[in-house]
Amino acid sequence: MNVELGLGYGAQALASYAEQPTKSRGRLFQEPESPTRTPFQRDRDRIIHSSAFRRLKHKTQVFVYHEGDHFRTRLTHTIEVSQIARSLARALRVDEDLAECLALAHDLGHTPFGHEGEDVMHVCMEPYGGFDHNAQSLRVVTSLEQRYAEFDGLNLSWETLEGLVKHNGPLLDASGRPLGKFKDSELPFAIREYASRQDLLLHTWPSLEAQAAAIADDIAYDAHDLDDGMRAGLFAIEDMKDVPFLADILADVDSKYPGLEESRRIHEIVRRSITRMVEDVITEAMKRLSDVQPETVEDVRAAGRCLVDFSSETSASEREVKKFLFARVYRHEDVLAVRRLVADVVRDLFARFMKEPELMPAPWDKDLAGLDETGLARRVCDYIAGMTDRYAIEEHRRLFDDTPDLS
Structure with missing residues (x-):
């Protein structure tokens, strides 16, 4: 029986500057191509079925897993980012599946306990x-996902890997020197190894799909941390009057x-924040595309600047929102108290496994x-980074007598 390619291909009229799944x-x-899915749809499905994606359910966004069922986790945040990324991609007539794919994959490498775990x-x-x-x-x-018979990892398409690595912009200048936060050091091992x-x-x-996923992450982060912060009682609705936006x-x-x-008042504030930011990004992106007039995705890559971003006015407003969240949520004493406890968990686990690596379970002890x-440190890092919040607590309790009580 012949299967029509139309099930996966051609459902969306793409602009010439979009990533073209047929190319x-x-x-x-x-691998043989799928007769029913584009490469990007196939990538998305592989990400959703991965172990790392499932573990996002029990990884911290801001509040540690025990603090309530209504707060965001890495998984709910990821789903919210993917929805916004698809909306942006649709408006810009670029590949929605690739934008969604990049949104779904963007936090797979996060440690337990959110940014505190990453910092430690x-x-x-x-x-x-x-x-x-x-x-x-x-x-x-x-590399770390080991599910398929013929290769390690998920064997994702080139476009997905490119977008995942540099969704925030170029990592090297034209002469090969690191840029951005890596300019005074070198690119991380994982990127250098794969390159x-x-x-x-x-x-x-x-690509524009990667840029859409990146700005969608910012939009979701801001709006939903406002939501969680208010519902957790870290600040009052009236406190937001200090931020003009x-x-x-x-x-x-x-x-x-x-x-x-x-x-309902909280929800109305959150949804309108998202809407205003999304509409601003679409308007600004259309202006920048009109200025650059890219004909192909290669023109997008060579544009020399981000094309999917906030306007200068909304960018300033978004920075004020982040400043507010930093003071009222991320640096709130209740949040910091838990962060100090979970920092000790990650620090203790790393030191113990470096000293006694045979304590790691199979296959990590192989x-x-x-x-x-250095190889051992990377093995230990991979193991701990893949943990959920609660598994990290369980491992600490297995190895130590003084595991912090987060209840």
């Missing part, structure tokens, strides 16, 4: 090249719905004799 550069390990892991790994969750996401999908196997054009901008939204909600009950100190 994918392929996979590191050659970076300190632990500093003598061995440091830790970066974006690079770890690449390591997950190219030696497949050229991901680290000196160029990524939020004050304007609050005034609009209260004018239209006077006396609205608190939970072939330890062949590892030098």
Whole structure:
């Protein structure tokens, strides 16, 4: 029986500057094409079925898993990012499946306990090249997921890997020197290792699909941390009047719905924040595309700047929202108290496994004799980074008598 390609291909009228699924550069390990799915739809499905994706359910966004069922986890955050990324991609007429795929994969490398876990892991790994969750996401999908008979990793398409690695922009300048947060050091090990196997054009901008996923992450983060922060009682709705962008939204909600009950009032503020940011990005992206007039995705890569971003006005407003969240949520004493406890968990686990690596369960305890100190540190890092919050607590309780009580 012949299967029509139309099930996966051609459902969306793509702009010429979009990634074209029929022109994918392929996979590191050659595989037959699917007759019913585009390469990007296939990548998305592989990510969703991965172990690392399932573990996001029990990884911290801001609040540790025990603090309530209504707060975001890495998984719910990831789903929310993917929804916004698809909306942006649809408006810009680029490939929705690829944008969704990149959104779903963007946090696969996160440690347990959110950014606190990442910060501690970076300190632990500093003598061995440091830790970066974006690079770890690449390591997950190219090496650590071991499900398929013919290769390690998920064997994702070139376009997905490129977008995953550099969704925030180029990592190298034209002469090969690191950029951004890596400019005074070197690229993370996972990126350097994979770049030696497949050229991901680290000196160029990524596709519009990757840029859409990146800005979707910012939008989701801001809006939903506001939501969780208010519902957790870390600040009051009225406190948002200190931020003009939020004050304007609050005034609009209260004018239209006077006396609205608190939970609905919070939701109206959050949804309108998302809408305003998304609409601003679409408008600004259309302006930049009109200025650059790219004909192909290669023109997007060579544009020399981000094309999917906030306007300068909304960018300033978004920075104010982040500043507010930093003061009222991320640096709130209740949050910091838990962060200090979970930092000790990650730090203790790393030190113990470096000293006694045979305490790691199979398959992490395999072939330890062949590892030098850097190789061992990377093995320990991979193991801990893949843990959920609660599994990290369980491992700490197995090995130590003084595991912090997070209840």
